Amino acid sequence: xxxxxxxxxxxIGGGVVGCAIARQLTLDGARVILLEKGHDILSGASxxxxxxxxxxxxxxxxxxxxxxxxxxxxxxxxxxxxxxLPLLKTGAFVVAWNSQExxxxxxxVAQAHRNGVTDVTLLTDEALRAAVPGLSDTAVxxxxxxxxxxxxxWSAPLAYLLQAxxxxxxxxxxxxxxxxxxxxxxxxxxxxxxxxxxxCVINAAGLFGDIVEARLLDRHDFEIRPTKGQFVVLDKAARxxxxxxxxxxxxxxxxxxxxxxxxxxxxxxxxxxxxxTDRTRATVEGDTxxxxxERAAQIMPVMAEMPxxxxxxxxxxxxxxxxxxxKLHGDxxxxxxxxxxxxxxxxxLGIARHVAGLHAEMGDRLVPIPDPVWPQVPNLAEHRPRDxxxxxxxxxxCHCELVTQREVxxxxxxxxxxxxxxxxxxxxxxxxxxCQGFYCTGKLAALLQGHLQEPMDKGMVKR
Amino acid sequence: xxxxxxxxxxxxxxIVVGAGPAGLSAAIALREEGITRVCVLDRESExxxxxxxxxxxxxxxxxxxRVLTGPTYARRMVAQARxxxxxxxxxxxxxxxxxxxxxxxxxxEGVQQxxxxxxxxxxxxxxxxxxxxxxxxxRPLGVLTTGALQNMVNLNNLIPFRAPVIVGSELVSFSAVxxxxxxxxxxxxxxxxxxxxxxxxxxRALPGILGIPVLTGCRxxxxxxxxxxxxxxxxxxxxxxxxxxxxxxxxxxxxTPEAALARMGHLxxxxxxxxxxxxQHGRCSDPSxxxxxxxxxxxxxxxxxxxxxxxIGKAVARDLSGGLPDTSDAIAVxxxxxIKYAVPQRILPGMKNRPLEKLQLRVLEVTHGELRVEQGGAxxxxxxxxxxxxxxxxxxxAALQMTGTSPLxxxxxxx
Numbered sequence: 001x002x003x004x005x006x007x008x009x010x011x012i013g014g015g016v017v018g019c020a021i022a023r024q025l026t027l028d029g030a031r032v033i034l035l036e037k038g039h040d041i042l043s044g045a046s047x048x049x050x051x052x053x054x055x056x057x058x059x060x061x062x063x064x065x066x067x068x069x070x071x072x073x074x075x076x077x078x079x080x081x082x083x084x085l086p087l088l089k090t091g092a093f094v095v096a097w098n099s100q101e102x103x104x105x106x107x108x109v110a111q112a113h114r115n116g117v118t119d120v121t122l123l124t125d126e127a128l129r130a131a132v133p134g135l136s137d138t139a140v141x142x143x144x145x146x147x148x149x150x151x152x153x154w155s156a157p158l159a160y161l162l163q164a165x166x167x168x169x170x171x172x173x174x175x176x177x178x179x180x181x182x183x184x185x186x187x188x189x190x191x192x193x194x195x196x197x198x199x200c201v202i203n204a205a206g207l208f209g210d211i212v213e214a215r216l217l218d219r220h221d222f223e224i225r226p227t228k229g230q231f232v233v234l235d236k237a238a239r240x241x242x243x244x245x246x247x248x249x250x251x252x253x254x255x256x257x258x259x260x261x262x263x264x265x266x267x268x269x270x271x272x273x274x275x276x277t278d279r280t281r282a283t284v285e286g287d288t289x290x291x292x293x294e295r296a297a298q299i300m301p302v303m304a305e306m307p308x309x310x311x312x313x314x315x316x317x318x319x320x321x322x323x324x325x326x327k328l329h330g331d332x333x334x335x336x337x338x339x340x341x342x343x344x345x346x347x348x349l350g351i352a353r354h355v356a357g358l359h360a361e362m363g364d365r366l367v368p369i370p371d372p373v374w375p376q377v378p379n380l381a382e383h384r385p386r387d388x389x390x391x392x393x394x395x396x397x398c399h400c401e402l403v404t405q406r407e408v409x410x411x412x413x414x415x416x417x418x419x420x421x422x423x424x425x426x427x428x429x430x431x432x433x434x435c436q437g438f439y440c441t442g443k444l445a446a447l448l449q450g451h452l453q454e455p456m457d458k459g460m461v462k463r
Numbered sequence: 464x465x466x467x468x469x470x471x472x473x474x475x476x477x478i479v480v481g482a483g484p485a486g487l488s489a490a491i492a493l494r495e496e497g498i499t500r501v502c503v504l505d506r507e508s509e510x511x512x513x514x515x516x517x518x519x520x521x522x523x524x525x526x527x528x529r530v531l532t533g534p535t536y537a538r539r540m541v542a543q544a545r546x547x548x549x550x551x552x553x554x555x556x557x558x559x560x561x562x563x564x565x566x567x568x569x570x571x572e573g574v575q576q577x578x579x580x581x582x583x584x585x586x587x588x589x590x591x592x593x594x595x596x597x598x599x600x601x602r603p604l605g606v607l608t609t610g611a612l613q614n615m616v617n618l619n620n621l622i623p624f625r626a627p628v629i630v631g632s633e634l635v636s637f638s639a640v641x642x643x644x645x646x647x648x649x650x651x652x653x654x655x656x657x658x659x660x661x662x663x664x665x666x667r668a669l670p671g672i673l674g675i676p677v678l679t680g681c682r683x684x685x686x687x688x689x690x691x692x693x694x695x696x697x698x699x700x701x702x703x704x705x706x707x708x709x710x711x712x713x714x715x716x717x718x719t720p721e722a723a724l725a726r727m728g729h730l731x732x733x734x735x736x737x738x739x740x741x742x743q744h745g746r747c748s749d750p751s752x753x754x755x756x757x758x759x760x761x762x763x764x765x766x767x768x769x770x771x772x773x774x775i776g777k778a779v780a781r782d783l784s785g786g787l788p789d790t791s792d793a794i795a796v797x798x799x800x801x802i803k804y805a806v807p808q809r810i811l812p813g814m815k816n817r818p819l820e821k822l823q824l825r826v827l828e829v830t831h832g833e834l835r836v837e838q839g840g841a842x843x844x845x846x847x848x849x850x851x852x853x854x855x856x857x858x859x860x861a862a863l864q865m866t867g868t869s870p871l872x873x874x875x876x877x878x
Contacts, residue, residue, distance in 0.1 A: 391573035436592035442614030457621035
């Protein structure tokens with residue numbers, strides 16, 4: 001009989017990092033519960049990013065971030081097929097737009113090589129232009145990073161957590177951790193959905209990491225300083241003009257605005273880097289969105305002709321320092337996983353391995369699951385077969401993204417059904433296309449009745 | 464990718480993509496002209512196009528000499544098409560178009576390749592959603608377009624909000640008001656950024672638009688609300704910011720052709736309309752493809768589209784019997800602001816038979832001045848007037864005495 005109140009590990013936070021840790025430690029043999037205050041996973045920082053799987057070519061030398069990115073990258077390569085996760089090798093080009101930026105390219109190559117990413121090379125303007133057709137002719141020179149990939153930023157963490165669950169982990173949604181006490185080597189966590197007992201707590205609460213530590217540890221050694229990033233998604237017609245990620249030469253403050261193909265067949269431009277204090281509200285700003293559009297056209301002039309499909313903004317859980325803030329508090333049976341600002345998607349699996357190592361330092365002996373289950377997530381990537389290509393899909397629900405009724409129905413059942421409209425969109429892509437729901441809102445609202453915490457409708461028509 | 468390419472393509476004389484007014488009437492015209500294998504594909508579960516969810520009059524005055532609601536009009540059109548033996552297939556999405564009339568079609572039983580000697584694209588238009596308008600603020604639930612609202616209310620009996628702010632004052636905006644009233648939704652107000660109501664006549668026909676205040680010269684600054692819309696912040700005509708409590712935002716109008724197939728495919732696109740580039744026969748850059756209806760331009764009435772579809776259907780029938788010349792000596796039509804677009808964008812000179820008899824224009828803003836059509840410096844046509852946005856402006860092609868192949872330029876000089 002499984003004990004549903006007592007666990008080896010409680011993970012606070014269902015973002016990409018929490019999901020990856022849940023997977024790793026479950027596979028390592030721990031009894032894991034993941035607590036998420038939202039009504040679906042990926043409700044915070046992880047819902048908005050640029051969906052790149054980084055090589056770590058530009059990460060700080062000898063940093064924990066670098067080793068986590070590279071371990072995460074390697075593990076994603078190893079496991080993605082078994083979870084049916086997509087991977088698209090696009091490569092990236094760091095483009096210098098003036099001589100001052102050009103003078104820093106050698107340093108970028110040197111750092112990449114020091115980081116072990118040895119296939120990174122300097123390109124002359126001629127070679128750059130040949131490699132990136134359509135690039136604005138104001139580009140001066142560039143650096144090629146062949147190993148950068150794009151992935152599905154939402155299916156990946158979903159698959160990590162589903163694998164954890166398939167192998168015994170539990171997930172409690174809508175469960176905000178409000179208080180907790182460590183007594184006789186066991187934490188009792190009070191959540192908005194009941195108490196949970198666990199020997200060790202892993203704080204992966206992202207934008208709320210410092211608040212959770214203040215509540216439970218009465219101290220916190222990092223401070224979250226949210227950084228907002230706004231993005232514009234361009235029509236799928238843009239994708240045929242862009243096959244690689246185009247990066248600027250980074251400044252001291254930010255990695256800058258990226259033009260990036262998505263695994264779903266769009267082109268993404270963003271993010272901005274705007275410090276703010278609010279931890280939940282990420283507004284889009286018309287002027288900024290317009291600037292992003294213009295920036296896309298400056299990088300690649302044909303982008304000026306491409307309509308905007310979507311705009312969004314997300315918050316990155318930066319801290320007062322740049323480095324990851326991962327630390328074992330051995331005396332408190334607590335592991336802090338904070339400050340995973342912008343490389344969380346790439347590094348998550350590596351962070352999970354690192355955290356598992358810290359957990360082992362606590363002396364708990366775990367016996368890895370001998371023959372773990374590998375659930376498969378539905379594929380949403382444009383370059384691989386989608387559900388609509390298979391007979392019996394019911395009918396097309398979302399025409400722009402070719403989402404079938406069968407896909408939507410599948411996302412509403414199973415161990416981790418969509419709890420919010422955002423969660424459903426992330427699982428299926430319904431309404432995420434160019435019409436943004438003009439054609440499918442009605443059908444979708446009818447199909448989703450009774451399934452979501454925040455329904456799309458406000459009741460029936462009264463005639 | 465499995466595109467059904469392994470199976471032989473199903474062959475037709477003409478495939479029409481889209482069973483709205485333009486597509487259905489093109490198909491009916493083809494049958495009247497003796498074309499036998501005509502197939503209409505529609506991705507929705509029911510044929511009829513956008514009028515299906517416009518549950519109010521006036522529809523059908525031009526086609527059926529009576530005033531019908533949208534759904535009745537749609538049913539009538541579909542019945543008429545079926546009666547003349549047209550094969551209408553619903554739940555059939557065209558995923559991709561290829562050269563020479565090859566279509567990759569998706570339906571509940573799988574994927575299939577179809578091919579026709581001629582394909583008519585009639586995929587209609589849709590409104591510009593919030594994202595493409597680059598509106599500021601948070602992104603809560605309750606932000607819709609009229610199409611989505613009517614879809615929810617009229618086809619699914621659900622209401623998305625009870626007290627929304629309506630953005631825009633085009634014809635469709637008043638259709639939205641009717642839908643709201645019909646469903647017991649009480650709009651807080653209608654706002655229009657321009658200094659006057661765009662669909663002025665419609666606003667007169669609905670006295671005081673049923674008690675809803677209309678604010679012109681008023682801009683939507685941002686949307687407020689974490690999970691549900693809680694308010695909007697407006698910039699009033701006098702420059703003052705004002706927050707208005709509401710539980711929804713309804714973006715109306717700013718139509719754009721639903722031309723994804725053309726955009727994603729191989730057809731030349733007109734940047735001004737957002738639809739495919741055509742000649743006066745509705746013929747696209749790949750002469751196997753024709754286009755008609757609101758995918759050509761934003762946006763015309765259902766009646767206009769029905770009439771236009773019939774004309775294009777007849778042109779396609781003529782083309783199938785070798786009656787249309789090739790497009791090599793077509794004259795390009797170019798426009799500059801404040802003209803928004805001109806359709807058709809290519810004209811074959813010297814042809815008596817003109818399915819599209821008129822050059823269709825729209826302007827971007829209210830302009831008083833002289834509309835001129837010139838070719839190589841020679842003035843072919845001109846007219847002084849007061850030109851309003853979203854109003855039909857027509858120039859008869861018969862009046863344009865073109866020589867040579869240099870482009871036509873259409874200009875509107877204020878003054």
